[in-house]
Amino acid sequence: MSLSEYTLARKKGKADEETLAVLNNSIFSELPKVYIGVLEIPLDLVVGTITSSRAASFTESWMPTLDEDTEFATKWSRLYDAQIEEGIREPIQVYEYMHAFFVKEGNKRVSVLKYLQAPSIMAEITRIMPVHNDSQEIQVYEEFLRFQKVTNLYTPYFTIPGSYQLLADMLGQNLETKWPQDLIRTFQG
Template identity: 35%
Template structure:
């Protein structure tokens, strides 16, 4: 029994017969393209259905939205490159026409899609596409149908003229909305602190909870106040952020790595653990006041291990990292005083960090 074709497929095949295509090879490739297109479109239908049940978006990312959310401004032309097809995650203008894996959604795309499919089998091949690169992913500026066909035929790479928009934020294919919110908050943090400029090789400061970047900014604004008091002169946010990173954050991360603390925290980052240590020291100080024994990051790690009956490394007991004094309410006041963007509606635990 022959395969059943849809009315749209029938009309497309009828149109080919009417055109009296002289090149039988091209005609055959075009027919294969039509068949492949409708197979891909059916896959698109099921991908969108399954996305509703699986909670994972089947949509391409909008380049303009990502550019706005990540505050991307600079552009640098990188020339012609072979780029991985599976790292193309969005489009400038056609992000609603394809699924996240570039499966076509609309019947009216069949003719163009099929002609491009046929062209891939010709001696001339296809011209390079044009893309924007953000971190290690790409957004199509021109050539969406070519990417769609390339994915359907299993091409691992495609030639592209690449324009890069530099960012200190990590992007990966298949990111959830929560992960994109975290990337957006991270971008705001970097724009405010300028750590990418003052400390271009700094350890990534990635939080799994987007709202908590606000707390980190509070720490930095308070640190600026402390430096001004110490130096007797104005200190910029950039200067304070660099000093905070060198003298507070980086020593904490050094301890986290030295004692392999991330192995005890599933799906958490070093920045998450830094904030946990600050929270813990604040709670201890609230409970015991100036008599509190735990005043350093190393003390917080000792407390954590002791509470869970995990052996405490002897070296940890003799660490001499900077002491941390934490008080309530002041971090939020520092954020408000600096007019910081509160667009994320964060829940804030107000803190002061002092070395």
């Protein structure tokens, strides 16, 4: 078991003074939710967790904070070994709100993969729908939702309204019809 890797991950996180972000309870409890399904998501968009008790176990960069002699450290180390030997297969469970992911189940898996600098993770996604308004942020997000629906991609992410439509136009596509798989693969790298 790779407890030494846990120790290194913990040391790596010592520079972080902040713990993980926690999804605001009023957002979580009051806004409508839409089940999306299982998709590959960029790990850099996984920014927090849904419970404050779990947030204290990780730094802002997802490095573990608990001592090496804890059950948490043992489980983290086993997940590390599993990832090295065969890969972590079970998707995490997340809530997506405004293009950011908050973990419901699988915090340690995220931590291990972030420590290993993996680019992405499989996730079972439930989207929390924001309240519609005329702000630029909501306009861009609603356009992103149209893009995501036809591509199943979370990248690229733009900040200027009209950018997704412009991208679709440049590629001879639209935001109403599923895009060809070969085109989608070019975005996945």
